[in-house]
Amino acid sequence: MNIAVPTREQREAKLEGMGCKRKRVEDIRFTQGKGNYVDDVKLPGMLFGDFVRSQYAHARVKKIDDSKALKVPGVLAVITAETLKTVNLAWMPTLAGDVQMVLADGKVLFQNQEIAFVVAVDRYAAADGVEAVEVEYEDLPVLVDAFKALAPDAPLLREDIKDKMTGAHGPRRHHNHIFEWSMGDKDLTDAAFAKAEVTTKDVISYHRTHPSPLETCQCVASFDKIKGELTVWGTFQAPHVIRTVASLLSKIPEHKIHVIAPDIGGGFGNKVGAYPGYICAIVASIVTGKPVKWVEDRIENLTATSFARDYHMTTEIAATKDGKVTALRVHVLADHGAFDACADPSKWPAGFFNICTGSYDFPVAHLVVDGIYTNKAPGGVAYRCSFRVTEAAYCIERAMDIMAQKLGMDAAEFRLKNFVRREQFPYHSALGWEYDSGDYHTAMNKAMEAVGYKQLRAEQAEKRAAFKRGETREIMGIGISFFTEIVGAGPSRNCDILGVAMFDSCEIRVHPTGAAIARMGTKSQGQGHETTYAQIIATEIGIPADDIMVEEGNTDTAPYGLGTYGSRSTPVAGAAIAMAARKIKAKAQMIAAYMLEVHEADLEWDIDGFRVKGLPEKSKTMKELAWAAYNSPPPGLEPGLEAVSYYDPPNMTYPFGAYFCVMDIDVDTGVYKIRRFYALDDCGTRINPMIIEGQVHGGLTEAFAIAMGQEIRYDEIGNVVNGSFMDFFIPTAVETPKWETDYTVTPSPHHPIGAKGVGESPNVGGVPCFSNAVNDAFAFLGTRHIQMPHDYWRIWEVAKGLGLHG
């Protein structure tokens, strides 16, 4: 009998390693409704907690009367700030160095702020209990408008720190001021503006919105009084950080806290922070001795847990008459709501906003960010973007279009003229970053060719002429964005969260039969880690991806990591995987050398094992080596085949992309149609092209939503006017445009496999692209900057302002 020897291609294909469009293994359970989410956790005797929330955006809480609530059948307890004070938990630290009320302590600072936590035998009783709690308020003047926050007579919001004029990030100059953060060289920038030939200055606002994952924030806390152990199941993007924070706050030793993040139904930054619900569920479990579940409803999620954006960016560009940028100056008014609960690395109060020089070679730049308090929900988180990178990309990409318009230059040509050139990498930006790699001109030219840019402009010119002749009521916009992201936080020299350095980790155990398990410090919320991580290992050590299980989310078994957000999983944990795999490979090489009786240096790696150089028939597969590692290791070598790696990245990674949008707008209704959207992404080495495509589709859909109408909007007395999915724009398949995706590959030079991360690029690059399309459509009629979001009625208002309705 002849046994067919598999070809190299067959061996390679069997691995389903990097570059393979491997189907997502997690979808087998997700598509059958067999995922295991927090709300699926059901424990004997489990109680339910529900919040009484503030009806006012700013008020003194005069009295909380729980007597009627406690009479509701099934209600066991009503926890208030007074209860929490007995365990010193009425306030909690935020990730941004501020403090935040867990439950209203004397006053409320935003609508739907948590006032009391009703604990009952089931959700129904808890809801009835919530309704029966009577709260007496005395309303206070409300501050909603960020531009009025620093007025001398602005209402005092944070009485707790009114005399504390130094915050976590330096001096505060007003009772509603949180911090001032600056980067770059002011004097050089001012000098460049003083002698500039052409300048622009525009207030470019990025409205408040919300990550709105379909699964809301939730947890189950179970305190075992006998063992003194606390177990918390929760929707945590960073379970280890939650464990550390829980230990610091509760004084329960960290080894007695078990944090488990089961399957998560989307996070997008919303599930990074710590919320009052977690604290209250834990306290309620300690008080009652029973497990307590807390599940946020949709309105609570949209109005109380972390929002995103709310940046007002005064952006100035200086340029020469022939279109060379000479300086950038940005001032940001950053609205954090009632508490600075921004989920940024500790030293970065405005995240990595200083990536705002974008893809362009600005010789000098200066940035100042002022953080302020208002009567809105606290935050804000990075909604599918690295910390404040979406805001930065929006501000520079809008401002570049505005400058191109002022110069009378084509927006694409203006960008090409100012890109950082390939030979300038690693590139040191004027605001302090070292861009690892890029080839912007190649990407831009490829994109322009793919969309037929010249023809589009010609068509647009014809349509504009027809519009002016009154032959059509439709105008055409071409949106361009060329973004540079900064992801993979991050190097311990500049990134930590509450003092914990932002490394990440991987532990790989290869079993005797050659199958393996990898445990990670990150936590997928839908990104497909179980699929892609296995592919990295498959390529690195020659074990088929199908034989590798990836496990995340259990802090007892997973190595310590900082979690998943800011597109950091591939740049940081992906590197840890490769490094751990290489340790295994090194040991396997020693074993192979012993078995094949050659020197290690005489071996070479060949897809799924080692072979002797020049004697390819003398080889050992990884499967054989795994068995030997346990059962017949070389003398002096300890048995087993496993490795752990903690990876502290030397630098961030800098994915980039070129996006184009073609949009037609009906000026009579403000209704737009996205005729075409093309996205070219360069995320370095591509691990799973299918997952990348899916990530790009998802991110673009969110970007589309944000640019075209998704906002958290407050009325003048601080009520959220669109706190449900009836009004908060989540596009369905019907509204979502068709996406065309494309790519170039510029590997990261410092990452072990050259990968850069992609999950957030489409949100970062997509928003300015849509907004630029709207702006471009109207530009020929004399507009300069149209604020987002661009929902139908606001687009119509622009047309009306231009006198287009007769």
Next chain:
Amino acid sequence: MSVIPAPFSYHRPKSIAEATALLAEHNDEARILAGGQSLIPMMKFRLAAPEHLVDVGAIAELKGIQRVGDALVIGAMTTQHELQLSKTATDAAPILKEASLLIADPQVRYMGTLGGNVANGDPGNDMPAVMMCLDAAYRIMGAAGPRTVKARDFYEGTYATALATGEILTAIEIPVPPAGHGYAYEKLKRKIGDYATAAAGVVLTTRGGRIATCAIALSNLADKAVLATDAAATLIGTALEKPALDKAIAAARAIMSPAADTRGTTEYRTAVGGVMVERALRRALARAKG
């Protein structure tokens, strides 16, 4: 907070008589549950907290679509989905299907009923305006016996209708419009699942290419569905030429008073309300034969 309704008792009568008896017994404390696509969300938000819920879903008499002479009779518990599938209904009055397909999303249309849509009195519902265009009548049953109210007389304000406490809307009776009539329902909405930012329905007939009869009705542009009678009257004898068309649109806008909401300002919704009227008229005229 919660999305959990207050406690209530649930009833599922098998006949109209049993239902009206339950309603008479519990009076103001009872609400009729049809498809539940409006009432249940309101109960979850505790904006509605009926002590008794009378589910009329098991009453066979409330189902079915029939052509009876010159009338189309549609049982109140007919779902939007069933309506869309009914050749009888679509042959008689194709505007029903056109408008129905613009309601919410397929999931809602599997559950949501025609009776619920017209009886709830929500100005955002689409079918009241369609029924006004078609000059439909609602068959109502109460403890005092049956009666009929014209759709054009039924709506009094937001959630306020001619339906008295204890009464059930049992069927909708639509005079079948003449063959060759023109019709259109134009709805501007932000996304699938949303109520109209502005919507307009038109049913018209023509003679020699000119409008002979015309009914225009508006959805979500006032505190109730409204019939734009002046606008329609302006257009008789025209083929939508200006200035008659402009006068009609101005007359339609004159009766619009949409609230400013997240869909837009009053001014915007009124402006696009006019655009919807114009587009519905143009499409209806293009479809008309005669």
